[in-house]
Amino acid sequence: MIKIDNLKKSFGYFLAVDGITFNVGAGEVLGFLGPNGAGKSTTMKMISGFIKPTSGAITICGHDVLKNPVAAKELIGYLPEGAPAYADMTPLQYLRFIAEIRGFKGAEQQQRIDAVIEQLELQSVIHRPIDNLSKGFKRRVGIAQAILHDPQVLILDEPTDGLDPNQKHQVRELIRSLSRDKIVIISTHILEEVTAVCTRAIIIAGGRVLADATPSELEARSRYHGAVTLQLHDTPELEKQLAAITGVASVEVSRDNSSRYTLLPEAGTDIFNAVSDTVHQHGWQVDELFVERGHLDDVFRSLTNQHNMAEVA
Amino acid sequence: MQKAGIIFKRELGGYFATPLAYVFIVIFLMLTAVFTFYLGGFYERRQADLMPFFQFHPWLYLFLIPAISMRLWAEERKSGTLELLLTLPVSLKDAVIGKFMAAWVFAGIALLLTFPIWLTVNYLGDPDNGVILAGYLGSWLMAGTFLAIGSCMSAATSNQVIAFIFTVVVCFLFVVAGFPLVLDAFRDWAPLGLLDAVAGLSFLAHFESISKGVLDLRDVMYFIIMIAAWLLATAVVIDMKKAD
Numbered sequence: 001m002i003k004i005d006n007l008k009k010s011f012g013y014f015l016a017v018d019g020i021t022f023n024v025g026a027g028e029v030l031g032f033l034g035p036n037g038a039g040k041s042t043t044m045k046m047i048s049g050f051i052k053p054t055s056g057a058i059t060i061c062g063h064d065v066l067k068n069p070v071a072a073k074e075l076i077g078y079l080p081e082g083a084p085a086y087a088d089m090t091p092l093q094y095l096r097f098i099a100e101i102r103g104f105k106g107a108e109q110q111q112r113i114d115a116v117i118e119q120l121e122l123q124s125v126i127h128r129p130i131d132n133l134s135k136g137f138k139r140r141v142g143i144a145q146a147i148l149h150d151p152q153v154l155i156l157d158e159p160t161d162g163l164d165p166n167q168k169h170q171v172r173e174l175i176r177s178l179s180r181d182k183i184v185i186i187s188t189h190i191l192e193e194v195t196a197v198c199t200r201a202i203i204i205a206g207g208r209v210l211a212d213a214t215p216s217e218l219e220a221r222s223r224y225h226g227a228v229t230l231q232l233h234d235t236p237e238l239e240k241q242l243a244a245i246t247g248v249a250s251v252e253v254s255r256d257n258s259s260r261y262t263l264l265p266e267a268g269t270d271i272f273n274a275v276s277d278t279v280h281q282h283g284w285q286v287d288e289l290f291v292e293r294g295h296l297d298d299v300f301r302s303l304t305n306q307h308n309m310a311e312v313a
Numbered sequence: 314m315q316k317a318g319i320i321f322k323r324e325l326g327g328y329f330a331t332p333l334a335y336v337f338i339v340i341f342l343m344l345t346a347v348f349t350f351y352l353g354g355f356y357e358r359r360q361a362d363l364m365p366f367f368q369f370h371p372w373l374y375l376f377l378i379p380a381i382s383m384r385l386w387a388e389e390r391k392s393g394t395l396e397l398l399l400t401l402p403v404s405l406k407d408a409v410i411g412k413f414m415a416a417w418v419f420a421g422i423a424l425l426l427t428f429p430i431w432l433t434v435n436y437l438g439d440p441d442n443g444v445i446l447a448g449y450l451g452s453w454l455m456a457g458t459f460l461a462i463g464s465c466m467s468a469a470t471s472n473q474v475i476a477f478i479f480t481v482v483v484c485f486l487f488v489v490a491g492f493p494l495v496l497d498a499f500r501d502w503a504p505l506g507l508l509d510a511v512a513g514l515s516f517l518a519h520f521e522s523i524s525k526g527v528l529d530l531r532d533v534m535y536f537i538i539m540i541a542a543w544l545l546a547t548a549v550v551i552d553m554k555k556a557d
Contacts, residue, residue: 050396073400073401088331093326101316101320101401
C-alpha cells in the first residue's frame with residue numbers, strides 16, 4: 001500500500017507538484033498521465049526517494065520514505081526516466097552489481113539474474129557494454145534491474161519509450177504478469193498503454209490531479225462514449241436521416257472515408273437499438289456497425305486544456 | 314558499510330574497464346621519473362634517499378588527481394545514474410565513501426607502481442627504508458585529500474571540465490597556503506592567530522615533515538580530518554543539488 005498525502009515540490013518559485021494525494025493498493029496498476037512538464041517524473045522521483053518533497057508525506061507499505069529511506073527503497077524497483085545505467089559495464093556485470101546491492105548472494109543471485117535475463121530476452125547482449133546497446137535493449141536492461149528483486153512496488157517512468165511495437169507488447173505483458181499482488185506505477189504519454197495495462201489512471205497537469213479513475217470510467221467521460229459508428233453504402237440524404245434518429249445529438253462524417261459515420265448520442269441515452277432499427281427499416285446495406293467505448297485522448301485533451309485555460313484566466 | 318564495499322568494487326572495476334586507468338598510470342609513472350631524475354637531480358645529489366622523488370608529488374598531484382576525481386559525481390549526474398544509485402537501498406554515506414575509497418585505492422595502486430625507484434635507491438645505496446615508507450604513506454594521505462576536495466567539486470557540477478578546474482584551483486590554494494601568495498591576502502587585516510591557522514592548512518608543511526620520516530600524529534590527523542570534512546561536504550552538496 002502506498003499512501004501519498006498532499007505532496008508538494010517547488011523548485012525555486014516554480015511549483016512542480018502542487019498538493020497531490022492518492023493511495024495505491026496491491027494488485028493495482030496505476031498509470032500516470034499528463035502533458036510534458038506536468039509533474040509526473042517529479043512525483044515518481046519523490047516516491048522512489050530520490051528527491052525530497054517540499055511538504056507532504058509518502059508511506060510505502062508502512063515505511064515513511066523520508067524517515068526510513070533505505071527500508072522503503074528495499075521494497076521498490078525503480079526505472080528512472082531514460083533508463084540510465086553504468087555504460088561501461090556489460091548487462092551481466094550491471095545486474096550482478098544491482099543484485100549485490102540488493103543483498104543477494106551465491107546461487108540465489110545467479111538464479112535471479114538468469115530469471116530476469118530470460119524474462120527480458122537479454123541473452124544475446126549480456127557480454128556487450130551497455131554503451132553499445134540499442135535504445136530498446138538499454139530500456140530492457142533498466143527494467144531487468146528494476147524487477148530483479150521481485151519488488152513489492154514497481155515504479156516505471158516511461159517504460160516503453162523507445163521500444164518497437166513487439167517489444168512494447170512484451171513489456172506490457174510483463175507488467176501485467178507482475179502486477180497480481182504488487183503495486184505498479186507507470187508514467188506514460190501513450191494513451192493506448194493505459195487502456196492496455198492499467199487498472200487505474202491518474203491524469204495530472206500543472207502538478208495537480210485532474211482525474212483519478214479506471215480507464216473505462218475515463219472513457220465514459222468522452223463525448224464519443226456510447227457513440228455508434230457505422231459504415232454503409234452511399235444512400236442519398238443519409239446524413240439527414242441518421243441525424244433524425246431519436247437520441248442522436250449529431251453526426252460526424254469520417255474524414256478519410258465518406259461512407260463512415262459516427263453518431264454521437266445525447267447525454268445519457270443509449271442509441272444503439274434505435275440506430276439498428278432504423279438501419280433495418282430502410283434496408284440499408286451495412287458493412288460495419290459498432291458502439292464506441294470513448295476516446296481516451298479526447299478526454300485527456302479536454303481535461304488538460306481546461307486546466308490550461310484556467311491557468312491563463 | 315558492506316554496501317560501500319560493493320560500490321567500491323564496482324567503481325574500482327570501472328577505472329580499469331576504460332583506458333583511463335592505464336593512461337593515468339603510464340603518465341603518472343613517466344612524470345614521476347622525469348621529475349625525480351631531471352628536476353630533482355636524483356643522481357647528482359649522491360644521497361641514498363627519495364627526497365627528489367617525493368618533493369614533487371604535491372605539484373604532480375595538483376594536475377593529475379583532479380583528472381581522477383572530476384568524474385566521480387559529475388559523470389553520475391550527467392548520465393542520470395545518480396538517480397539510479399540513490400534510489401537503490403544504499404545510504405548516501407555509503408555511496409560517498411565507496412566511490413571515494415575506489416579513487417583513493419586507485420591512486421594508491423599508481424603510487425605503488427613507482428616501486429622500481431625504491432629498488433633503484435636500495436641497489437645504489439643504503440637508504441633508511443622507514444623514511445621511505447613514511448614518505449609513501451604521506452604521499453598517499455595527501456593524494457586522498459586532493460581526491461576528497463575533487464569529490465566535492467565534482468558533486469557540485471555535471472560538467473567534468475568545470476570540476477577539474479575548480480579542483481585544481483582549490484587544491485592549489487591549499488598547497489601554497491603557507492606561501493606569501495596566500496598569506497599576503499590576510500596579512501594586512503587578519504590577527505596573527507588566523508594567519509598562523511591559514512599557514513597551518515598548507516599541504517606542503519604537513520607533507521614535508523612526514524616525507525622526512527617524522528611521522529607526527531598531528532600531520533596524519535590533519536590529512537584524515539581534511540578528507541573527512543571534504544567528504545561530508547560532498548554528501549551535503551549532493552543532497553542539496555539532487556534535483557538539478
